[in-house]
Amino acid sequence: MLIPQVTPSVPLEWGFSTRFDSPEALPPVRLSQVHGCGVVEATEAVVEGDGIWTTTPGVAIGVRVADCTPILLAGPLPGGKAFVAALHAGWKGAVARILEVGVMRYRALGGDPADLTWALGPCIQPCHFEVGPEVVAAFQADPAWHEGLVRTGPVGKPHLDLPGLIRSQARQLGLDPLKDGSVNLCTVCQPDLLWSYRRGDVKARQWGWIRLADERRPVMNGDEQ
Numbered sequence: 703m704l705i706p707q708v709t710p711s712v713p714l715e716w717g718f719s720t721r722f723d724s725p726e727a728l729p730p731v732r733l734s735q736v737h738g739c740g741v742v743e744a745t746e747a748v749v750e751g752d753g754i755w756t757t758t759p760g761v762a763i764g765v766r767v768a769d770c771t772p773i774l775l776a777g778p779l780p781g782g783k784a785f786v787a788a789l790h791a792g793w794k795g796a797v798a799r800i801l802e803v804g805v806m807r808y809r810a811l812g813g814d815p816a817d818l819t820w821a822l823g824p825c826i827q828p829c830h831f832e833v834g835p836e837v838v839a840a841f842q843a844d845p846a847w848h849e850g851l852v853r854t855g856p857v858g859k860p861h862l863d864l865p866g867l868i869r870s871q872a873r874q875l876g877l878d879p880l881k882d883g884s885v886n887l888c889t890v891c892q893p894d895l896l897w898s899y900r901r902g903d904v905k906a907r908q909w910g911w912i913r914l915a916d917e918r919r920p921v922m923n924g925d926e927q
């Protein structure tokens with residue numbers, strides 16, 4: 703398990719799983735992911751969406767990815783409550799601004815985006831994210847676009863910075879760069895550690911997951927069994 707490199711602003715457990723984490727250590731599947739920007743409240747049922755949130759302590763939520771970017775958010779709410787969310791952002795979800803949808807949900811509950819601790823997990827990085835012109839055009843249409851998010855790859859095709867676009871959106875949405883605990887590994891570059899769809903792992907996924915601490919029982923990372 704890879705743990706975000708920032709102290710969370712509310713008591714919780716969170717992480718990004720690797721090849722070495724057994725399914726029993728991971729949250730139950732609650733989302734049917736469709737590369738959209740729907741962000742739903744956690745329930746027992748499996749619902750369609752690419753983001754999930756809860757204010758309930760002890761409920762583990764997460765998204766499954768293999769090259770797309772997992773995003774974790776956690777922050778305090780009025781009345782001593784707290785908010786956590788996990789979002790799945792491939793390029794389609796990123797340009798559909800799933801991060802903004804998640805942050806707006808937190809704001810709607812009374813949270814201040816500057817209070818969020820947040821982390822992007824391992825995903826495809828610019829070293830490997832070769833794309834066609836339609837993806838470049840979609841990125842360029844995003845208000846958070848800047849020219850530093852594209853480079854030319856070894857065979858002359860454009861390579862985009864997917865987590866870079868999300869990080870640029872985060873700044874525009876008022877998230878604090880000092881509360882960013884991202885784990886900046888490339889899924890394609892790390893075959894011994896991480897699954898990668900583009901490298902050929904068509905079924906296996908890693909999780910970005912989060913759970914508010916439950917005062918009723920002692921918890922620590924890795925005790926999910």
Ligand SMILES: [Zn+2]
Pocket residue numbers: 827828829830888889890891
């Ligand atoms: Zn790479």
